[in-house]
Amino acid sequence: MKCHSSINKIIxxxxxxxxTNQLFAQxxxxxxxxxxxxxxxxxxxxxxxxxxxxxxxxxxxxxxxRNEYVEQKALLDKSLYPGxxxxxxxxxxxSFVIRNQNFTTIDILQTENLELKEQVTLLNKRNAELMNKxxxxxYTDKKDVNKAxxxxxxxxxxxxxxxxxxxxxxxxxDSLLPMMEQTQLSSQEMNxxxxxxxxxxxxxxxxxxxxxxxxxxxxxxxxxxDLTEIKKQQNKFVEFWQGAGTKLVDIYAGKNKKNKEIKEIxxxxxxxxxxxxxxxxxxxxxxxxxxxxxxxxxTNSEEFANVLTSFIDEAIKNIGVKSPAESNLTYSSFSDSTxxxxxxxxxIPFLIDNKMLDAYQERNVEIKISDWKGRLTPxxxxxxxxxxxxxAVAGLGYMNRKRIFKKQ
Amino acid sequence: MKLINFLPxxxxxxxAACSTLKLQQADFAWPVESVISIDKDGKxxxxxxxxxxxxxxxxxxxxxxxxxxxxxxxxxxxxxxGYYFITAEKFKNVYVFQMxxxxxxxNNKIFISEFGVEDPALNQRTPYVELIDGGKSLYLTNNGxxxxxx
Numbered sequence: 001m002k003c004h005s006s007i008n009k010i011i012x013x014x015x016x017x018x019x020t021n022q023l024f025a026q027x028x029x030x031x032x033x034x035x036x037x038x039x040x041x042x043x044x045x046x047x048x049x050x051x052x053x054x055x056x057x058x059x060x061x062x063x064x065x066r067n068e069y070v071e072q073k074a075l076l077d078k079s080l081y082p083g084x085x086x087x088x089x090x091x092x093x094x095s096f097v098i099r100n101q102n103f104t105t106i107d108i109l110q111t112e113n114l115e116l117k118e119q120v121t122l123l124n125k126r127n128a129e130l131m132n133k134x135x136x137x138x139y140t141d142k143k144d145v146n147k148a149x150x151x152x153x154x155x156x157x158x159x160x161x162x163x164x165x166x167x168x169x170x171x172x173x174d175s176l177l178p179m180m181e182q183t184q185l186s187s188q189e190m191n192x193x194x195x196x197x198x199x200x201x202x203x204x205x206x207x208x209x210x211x212x213x214x215x216x217x218x219x220x221x222x223x224x225x226d227l228t229e230i231k232k233q234q235n236k237f238v239e240f241w242q243g244a245g246t247k248l249v250d251i252y253a254g255k256n257k258k259n260k261e262i263k264e265i266x267x268x269x270x271x272x273x274x275x276x277x278x279x280x281x282x283x284x285x286x287x288x289x290x291x292x293x294x295x296x297x298x299t300n301s302e303e304f305a306n307v308l309t310s311f312i313d314e315a316i317k318n319i320g321v322k323s324p325a326e327s328n329l330t331y332s333s334f335s336d337s338t339x340x341x342x343x344x345x346x347x348i349p350f351l352i353d354n355k356m357l358d359a360y361q362e363r364n365v366e367i368k369i370s371d372w373k374g375r376l377t378p379x380x381x382x383x384x385x386x387x388x389x390x391x392a393v394a395g396l397g398y399m400n401r402k403r404i405f406k407k408q
Numbered sequence: 409m410k411l412i413n414f415l416p417x418x419x420x421x422x423x424a425a426c427s428t429l430k431l432q433q434a435d436f437a438w439p440v441e442s443v444i445s446i447d448k449d450g451k452x453x454x455x456x457x458x459x460x461x462x463x464x465x466x467x468x469x470x471x472x473x474x475x476x477x478x479x480x481x482x483x484x485x486x487x488x489x490g491y492y493f494i495t496a497e498k499f500k501n502v503y504v505f506q507m508x509x510x511x512x513x514x515n516n517k518i519f520i521s522e523f524g525v526e527d528p529a530l531n532q533r534t535p536y537v538e539l540i541d542g543g544k545s546l547y548l549t550n551n552g553x554x555x556x557x558x
Contacts, residue, residue: 025540027529028440029483078439081456 032079035069039088046095050192052103055096062092116172117200123165124205127212130158134219155220159229162212166237169205173197173244194251202248203261206241210268217275224350227280231354234276238269277356280347287342291333301357305365312368316375324376331376335369436490441530444484446477454484461512469517470499485530485537491515491550493537498524502539504550518552 042062049055066089069076077084083091137151197203217230245262252259281299288295295311298304311334319327351357444452446463453460463482468474482496492505492512501519505512520539531538536547536557547557 025538025543025545027540028531029443029529032440075439 046099120168170240172200214275217279224346291337293334305361308365309368312372437488438486441483441485445481450477487537488534495528500524
């Protein structure tokens with residue numbers, strides 16, 4: 001039994017001897033390579049850490065790594081040229097600090113975003129309530145002065161609220177932009193931005209905002225000044241989307257459902273613009289209708305110019321057919337009460353500024369109006385010329401007769 | 409007579425003038441061996457130590473086949489005295505070279521094993537170069553294996 005135990009001890013000793021010998025007979029080259037490999041692994045772990053907790057857990061690994069190789073410092077100092085043992089750990093620490101700062105920044109942004117997100121949710125709710133109220137008021141008696149004032153106040157509040165909500169959405173996306181600004185994002189970084197964007201319902205909020213803005217135009221009756229304001233806001237939002245949208249497309253690449261949503265947002269921008277333009281054309285038509293000039297519907301500059309010139313052509317044709325008083329009334333309603341009083345000073349600058357009408361089209365309508373006026377004048381005042389001529393001839397005849405009587 | 413008295417001094421001056429200048433305590437040792445893959449033309453080059461040479465002759469000497477380098481890598485380490493120790497997998501010898509006017513000339517060929525080394529590695533253990541193979545160590549100088557060093 002004792003002999004058996006001794007044999008076991010000898011075997012164990014021999015195994016240890018071989019093992020120890022192998023440990024001592026280690027290749028310096030392999031040792032340096034394994035050091036470099038572990039360094040790369042740690043650096044990769046730092047870069048790929050998903051959160052602060054994961055990053056902090058690497059600190060212990062770095063310490064273990066240092067302790068494992070500190071005895072080989074002399075060899076590593078010489079072999080890691082142009083670096084050395086300490087510089088290697090300095091580099092790891094720098095990587096750690098940079099990544100740590102990234103997470104701290106992201107953490108702050110996430111907290112800010114959380115607050116913004118809550119505000120957006122509140123505003124979405126508030127806007128929905130305001131829109132419903134406005135809709136109720138639209139069905140009530142518009143001649144009621146008090147209600148009209150209340151409606152006006154509600155519209156103003158809604159407009160402020162919509163603008164504030166849009167600004168918040170822009171802020172949320174802006175907070176994601178620094179992360180998106182990096183030229184080459186790894187798929188992991190793309191994914192974390194995607195998660196962050198999803199957490200803030202970026203696409204859903206942008207879509208919500210666009211739909212509300214469209215509904216706002218449809219619900220309310222807007223003056224050129226209001227439309228100019230909305231157009232400015234729209235241009236700002238379009239500019240924002242052109243910058244952020246293209247980046248978001250990259251972030252959402254491969255997510256089919258989300259890609260569809262981005263395309264939907266693109267088309268909502270077009271619808272918003274189209275709705276705004278239609279609102280302008282509809283209001284212009286209503287301005288004419290208010291003065292009893294009933295025009296065919298027009299939805300663009302060409303149709304607008306054609307409808308107006310056709311109306312004038314028709315009115316010119318009717319000179320002589322209709323009574324002069326009727327012709328004059330039509331002219332004055334069209335030209336004096338609508339075109340020169342409302343359309344030309346209020347709507348034309350809006351249409352031209354927003355490239356909805358060009359100066360030639362405006363000029364052509366004005367030439368046509370001038371022609372119309374020219375044709376109305378002789379027919380209306382022709383009989384006066386005849387009367388003056390008759391009086392003049394009669395006067396001359398009378399004076400002539402008087403002279404003859406005097407001579408006799 | 410006077411000239412005979414000055415002759416030793418004169419010889420000393422002449423001897424001093426003819427001797428080569430030596431900068432002593434030079435250390436040529438590389439801290440760690442270089443493991444270099446041989447290119448398709450049989451050449452190796454090491455960026456860190458700015459050295460390159462053709463290995464065809466070495467493989468001919470070892471295997472009597474100057475094209476046996478294909479797909480192989482050599483391990484090279486310079487010792488404190490400036491000798492280059494070169495070996496590779498399956499080599500029976502470690503070759504010791506020294507610089508020789510734009511060439512590397514063989515200084516010694518140290519026989520290691522009839523079966524060739526399986527997984528060799530060279531470590532700098534000044535003043536020796538340690539050859540490791542399968543956990544076994546041999547301490548080499550340019551003159552051969554130092555059997556006394558354990």
